[in-house]
Amino acid sequence: MDPLEKLKADYDRDGYVIVRNFLSHDRLAELTEELDRFVREVVPTMPGSDAFYVDPSRTETLKQLQNMNVDPFFAECMVDRKWNDLAESIIGEASAPKAPQWFDKPPGTDHPTPPHQDNYYFCLRPPNAATLWLALDPVDEENGCLRYLAGSHRKGIRNHNPTKVLGFSQGIVDFGEDDLAAEVAITLAPGDLVAHHGDTIHRADPNRSTTRHRRAFAMVFFGESAQLDDDTYADYLAALDTQHEVLGLEK
Numbered sequence: 001m002d003p004l005e006k007l008k009a010d011y012d013r014d015g016y017v018i019v020r021n022f023l024s025h026d027r028l029a030e031l032t033e034e035l036d037r038f039v040r041e042v043v044p045t046m047p048g049s050d051a052f053y054v055d056p057s058r059t060e061t062l063k064q065l066q067n068m069n070v071d072p073f074f075a076e077c078m079v080d081r082k083w084n085d086l087a088e089s090i091i092g093e094a095s096a097p098k099a100p101q102w103f104d105k106p107p108g109t110d111h112p113t114p115p116h117q118d119n120y121y122f123c124l125r126p127p128n129a130a131t132l133w134l135a136l137d138p139v140d141e142e143n144g145c146l147r148y149l150a151g152s153h154r155k156g157i158r159n160h161n162p163t164k165v166l167g168f169s170q171g172i173v174d175f176g177e178d179d180l181a182a183e184v185a186i187t188l189a190p191g192d193l194v195a196h197h198g199d200t201i202h203r204a205d206p207n208r209s210t211t212r213h214r215r216a217f218a219m220v221f222f223g224e225s226a227q228l229d230d231d232t233y234a235d236y237l238a239a240l241d242t243q244h245e246v247l248g249l250e251k
Contacts, residue, residue, distance in 0.1 A: 004089045007019065007086075007089060007090055008089055008090050008092065011090040011130075011195065011197065013150075013151070014148070014150040014151060015148065015149075015150060015151060015152055015153030015154070015196060015197040015199070015200035016148045016150070016186075016194055016195060016196040016197065016200055016202075017090065017194070017195050018186065018188070018192065018193070018194050019086065019192065019193045019194070019195065020189075020192050021191055021192065022082075022086075022134060022191060022192060022193035023134065023191045023193075024191070025191070028136075028190060028191045031134075031136075031217060032136060034073045034074070035102060035136070035215075035217065038065075038068065038071055038073075038074070038102075039062065039065075039102075042070065042071055043062065043065065046065070046067075046070075050065065050066050050067045051064075051065055052064040052065075052166045052167045054106065054109040054110075054111050055109075060106060061106050061109055062104060062106070063103070063104050063105065063106065063109070063111065063166075063167065064101070064102065064103050064104070064166075064167040065101060065102040065103075066099060066101045067099045068099055068100040068101065068102065069099040069100060074099075074100045077100050077219065078097040078099070078100065078219065079097075083097065083132060083219055083221075084097065084221070086132065086193075086195065087130055087132060087195075087219075087221035088221075090130055090195055091128055091129070091130050091221060091223040092128075092223070093128065093223045093224050093225060094223070094224045095128075095130075095221040095222060095223045095224065096221065096222050096224070097219050097220070097221050098219065098220040098221070098222065099219075100217065100218070100219050101217070101218045101219070101220075102215070102216070102217055102218070103133075103214075103215065103216045103217075103218065104213055104214060104215045104216075105143060105144040105204070105206065105207035105213070105214040106207065106213055107143075107207055107209050107210050107211050107212055107213060108210055109206070109207065110206045111165065111206055112144075112165070112203070112204065112205055112206045113144070113165070113168055113202075113203050113204035114163045114165055114168055114170075114171030114172070114203060115171055115172040115175040115179070115201055115202070115203035116160065116168060116170060116171050116172060116201070116202070116203065117152075117157055117158065117160075117172070117198070117199050117200065117201055117202075118131055118196075118198045118199075118200075118220070119157060119198035119199050120157055120160045120170055120236075121169075121170065121236060122198055122220075122222070122226075122228075123228060123229045123232040123233040123236055124198060124222065124226040124227065124228060124229070125226070125227055125229050126225060126226060127153075127157075127197070127198040127199045127226065128198070128222070128223030128225050128226040129197070129198035129220060129221065129222045129223065129226055130195050130196065130197060130198065130220070130221050130223075131195065131196050131198070131218055131219075131220050131221075132193055132195045132218060132219050132220075132221065133146065133193065133194050133195070133196070133216050133217075133218045134191070134192070134193045134216060134217045134218065135188035135189065135190055135191070135192050135193070135194075135215075135216055136190055136215040136216055136217060137190060137212065137213050137214055137215050138188070138189055138190065138212075139186075139187060139188040139189075139214055139216070140187045141185050141187070141205070142207075142208050142209050142212070143207045143208070143209045143212045143213070143214040144204045144205050144206055144207040144208075144214045145185050145186050145187055145188070145204060145205075145214075146185075146186045146194060146196075146202055146203075146204050147183040147184065147185050147186065147202060147203050147204060147205075148183060148184050148186065148196065148200055148201070148202045149179060149182055149183050149184075149200070149201040149202070150182075150184055152199070152200055152201040153196075153197035153198070153199040153200040154199075155199075156199070157199060158172050158173070158174065158175075158201070159172065159173045159174065160172055160173065161173050170236075172201065175201075175203070179201070183203075
């Protein structure tokens with residue numbers, strides 16, 4: 001079987017697929033250098049709705065960035081054929097990238113990622129979307145690796161409620177012991193990538209390391225057949241605005 005066909009088959013079966021060594025050493029080094037520059041030079045100019053901190057009074061607790069395409073380098077990432085070709089291969093149709101994102105679980109902080117499905121936020125019908133998540137650090141169970149429920153993308157969207165986790169505003173209500181027993185922990189080396197379907201249930205524990213970060217760079221791709229459910233999305237945005245007001249975030 002062709003390697004891309006194998007990736008597509010695994011993705012369709014499990015709702016996620018791992019691509020080892022997605023970026024070469026040189027391309028990973030370039031990306032890391034540009035990300036460090038972005039954090040140093042651009043993040044101080046970003047609104048609170050695009051740069052999230054575990055503790056806003058401590059810049060070292062930066063945990064999530066979105067809308068990174070304000071910077072030319074990261075705008076170019078959106079048209080990079082390596083990323084786009086992988087996305088279109090697993091989604092199975094032409095797709096369009098959304099703005100790049102960056103994630104971290106800084107050492108010495110306690111912030112789990114609640115169990116959720118990305119398409120609860122996206123509100124797409126059909127849910128033909130994929131998140132491509134690239135490890136920048138060694139990622140394992142100690143520092144908060146992603147955990148997936150294989151096959152959950154074929155079972156629809158589960159009920160979500162608001163959380164108090166900035167950047168992950170909604171979490172699955174009834175995620176329980178059976179789910180915990182069935183989930184798969186994904187360990188990655190820098191340059192490895194995991195891609196997951198918009199309906200795949202996933203979560204992450206806090207970073208329990210006192211010295212190691214858990215940084216990742218990600219892009220979301222929407223398949224051309226995926227259409228926004230306007231009513232559902234309007235309801236989601238209203239709930240998000242309310243949550244941001246409670247958290248005191250500027251728009």
